[in-house]
Amino acid sequence: MTKQQLHIIKIGGNVIDNSESLHHFLKDFTALEGYKILVHGGGKVATQLQEELGIEPKLIDGRRITDIDTLRVVTMVYGGLINKNIVAQLQKFGTNAIGLTGADGNFIRTNRRAVKAIDYGYVGDIDDKSIDPGNISRLMEAGFTPVFCAITHDGDGQLLNTNADTIASALAVALSSLYETTLIYCFEKKGVLHDINDEESVIREIDPKKYEQLREQQVIHSGMLPKLDNAFTAINCGVKAVIIGRSDDLGQLQSKQPFGTRLSK
Amino acid sequence: MTKQQLHIIKIGGNVIDNSESLHHFLKDFTALEGYKILVHGGGKVATQLQEELGIEPKLIDGRRITDIDTLRVVTMVYGGLINKNIVAQLQKFGTNAIGLTGADGNFIRTNRRAVKAIDYGYVGDIDDKSIDPGNISRLMEAGFTPVFCAITHDGDGQLLNTNADTIASALAVALSSLYETTLIYCFEKKGVLHDINDEESVIREIDPKKYEQLREQQVIHSGMLPKLDNAFTAINCGVKAVIIGRSDDLGQLQSKQPFGTRLSK
Numbered sequence: 001m002t003k004q005q006l007h008i009i010k011i012g013g014n015v016i017d018n019s020e021s022l023h024h025f026l027k028d029f030t031a032l033e034g035y036k037i038l039v040h041g042g043g044k045v046a047t048q049l050q051e052e053l054g055i056e057p058k059l060i061d062g063r064r065i066t067d068i069d070t071l072r073v074v075t076m077v078y079g080g081l082i083n084k085n086i087v088a089q090l091q092k093f094g095t096n097a098i099g100l101t102g103a104d105g106n107f108i109r110t111n112r113r114a115v116k117a118i119d120y121g122y123v124g125d126i127d128d129k130s131i132d133p134g135n136i137s138r139l140m141e142a143g144f145t146p147v148f149c150a151i152t153h154d155g156d157g158q159l160l161n162t163n164a165d166t167i168a169s170a171l172a173v174a175l176s177s178l179y180e181t182t183l184i185y186c187f188e189k190k191g192v193l194h195d196i197n198d199e200e201s202v203i204r205e206i207d208p209k210k211y212e213q214l215r216e217q218q219v220i221h222s223g224m225l226p227k228l229d230n231a232f233t234a235i236n237c238g239v240k241a242v243i244i245g246r247s248d249d250l251g252q253l254q255s256k257q258p259f260g261t262r263l264s265k
Numbered sequence: 266m267t268k269q270q271l272h273i274i275k276i277g278g279n280v281i282d283n284s285e286s287l288h289h290f291l292k293d294f295t296a297l298e299g300y301k302i303l304v305h306g307g308g309k310v311a312t313q314l315q316e317e318l319g320i321e322p323k324l325i326d327g328r329r330i331t332d333i334d335t336l337r338v339v340t341m342v343y344g345g346l347i348n349k350n351i352v353a354q355l356q357k358f359g360t361n362a363i364g365l366t367g368a369d370g371n372f373i374r375t376n377r378r379a380v381k382a383i384d385y386g387y388v389g390d391i392d393d394k395s396i397d398p399g400n401i402s403r404l405m406e407a408g409f410t411p412v413f414c415a416i417t418h419d420g421d422g423q424l425l426n427t428n429a430d431t432i433a434s435a436l437a438v439a440l441s442s443l444y445e446t447t448l449i450y451c452f453e454k455k456g457v458l459h460d461i462n463d464e465e466s467v468i469r470e471i472d473p474k475k476y477e478q479l480r481e482q483q484v485i486h487s488g489m490l491p492k493l494d495n496a497f498t499a500i501n502c503g504v505k506a507v508i509i510g511r512s513d514d515l516g517q518l519q520s521k522q523p524f525g526t527r528l529s530k
Contacts, residue, residue, distance in 0.1 A: 049341075052317075052318055053317055053318070072346060075345050075346050075349055075350070076314075076341035076342060076345040076346045077341060077345070078345070079344070079345040079346075079348075079349045080340050080341040080342070080343070080344040080345020080346065080348075080349075081337060081340050081341045081344075081345065083344075083345075084340055084344045084345075084366050084368055084369075084416065084424060085340070085424065087366070087368045087369055088368040088418045088422050088423065088424050089422045091368055091371050091418060091420060091422075092420065092421050092422040096370060096371060097368075097369065097370075098363070098365070098369045098370050099365075099366070099368075099369050100363070100364075101349050101352070101364070103349055103352045103353040103356055103362075103364075104349075104352055104362065104363045104364050105361060105362075105363050105409055106356050106361060138407045138408060139404075139407060139409070141407070142403045142404060142406070142407040143403060144370055144404070151349065153353045153356060155356060155357065156357050157353050157354045157356075157357040158353065159349060159350065159353050
């Protein structure tokens with residue numbers, strides 16, 4: 001039996017913090033046919049609320065620590081304010097969205113990161129057993145479009161903060177067993193660029209062989225490497241393709257025009 | 266065909282603000298067999314956050330006004346902090362809960378209250394068309410237990426603040442067409458009392474005739490009257506029974522012991 005198409009789309013702060021961009025994106029998201037899941041990160045609002053509440057951001061070796069006050073803030077901002085406003089806007093456009101953390105429906109169950117040299121606080125790491133694809137599938141088959149924020153749980157009553165990119169990728173890998181899954185990362189550029197100074201120099205397709213060449217030619221700069229490495233890991237785990245592109249251009253996907261950089265086998 | 270049983274249970278601040286009571290209640294809620302829906306109100310946390318953020322509570326003629334800053338706070342606290350912590354705890358106990366506002370799944374669509382003498386701000390009123398029971402039924406049939414907070418939407422992208430008691434009652438009436446529905450209001454007392462000073466003097470059953478007698482005898486004091494009037498309105502609209510009792514005693518319902526005051530035809 002042919003698997004049905006599923007798009008999992010991750011948006012970050014650059015979309016969430018700009019109400020015009022967000023509005024435009026959510027309209028295009030609604031127009032996209034087939035099953036779809038939205039994953040969103042945070043944005044400036046959480047940092048602003050922390051400042052308003054006088055909570056000092058804690059960083060150790062440049063890494064952000066989620067102490068209990070920070071967890072409280074991100075639960076309110078990601079799980080409440082951002083998530084529910086996105087859902088209300090999607091409903092306006094006609095997407096029957098349901099806003100979720102990983103605790104809802106037990107959809108994403110993570111392990112609190114072990115304390116070694118650094119205690120990252122209430123941070124949850126995803127493993128192979130974190131996601132039960134059948135559970136999420138039942139929600140989608142019932143006619144609902146999941147909208148995930150970057151909060152998960154440990155199954156023992158504790159909410160945890162989890163990276164949104166990682167959530168999107170883990171969902172894509174887990175759901176590949178049931179759907180032909182495309183994972184889309186929206187970021188501020190039109191795609192992976194041949195020339196970092198030329199926004200129009202988008203490389204449209206990258207397969208593993210071309211990826212090797214681009215790295216050898218040092219076309220792909222250091223910041224892009226982990227993004228692409230993770231994308232090819234997802235592809236090797238069953239995801240059909242990963243697209244990296246600009247949220248404003250999502251409409252081009254539905255109209256079959258070139259959209260972003262497409263990574264596949 | 267016999268309708269299946271559904272319990273809709275509303276808890277308020279007295280349960281939410283007491284972590285021990287909440288824990289106990291959520292365990293009993295999990296043990297309750299059949300379909301069930303939890304509706305929760307606010308609690309002290311929203312007021313505390315408003316104070317921390319320096320938002321002055323606005324009251325006109327003793328009625329609370331939901332301005333845009335207040336809506337932001339209740340969306341964060343009700344929809345994020347309280348709702349998602351309840352869901353995480355329910356998952357721990359084994360209830361496959363999904364935390365919701367009325368925007369999620371388009372489950373509760375309200376009308377922003379018209380501005381007359383007073384502008385109540387972002388407050389949504391429920392009408393006969395607010396709830397599509399089939400939509401909520403599909404979520405429950407897919408294996409999920411809805412947990413609603415007191416936020417709804419207008420269908421045009423705007424979240425609105427709506428009274429939790431009213432949400433619980435409207436859900437019960439709407440779902441009565443599909444399920445044999447019992448609506449349970451948890452409050453601080455064991456039920457409707459014969460003698461306000463005797464916590465053990467619970468009146469176990471009240472039908473419309475007895476309600477009339479109790480009012481004539483002035484056994485039911487003024488504060489209880491609107492609660493009971495609303496309960497009988499729900500019963501006249503198809504709800505099988507309304508129970509008013511203490512959240513700590515919910516376990517007695519499952520073990521078929523007397524629980525609270527049962528209102529029915």
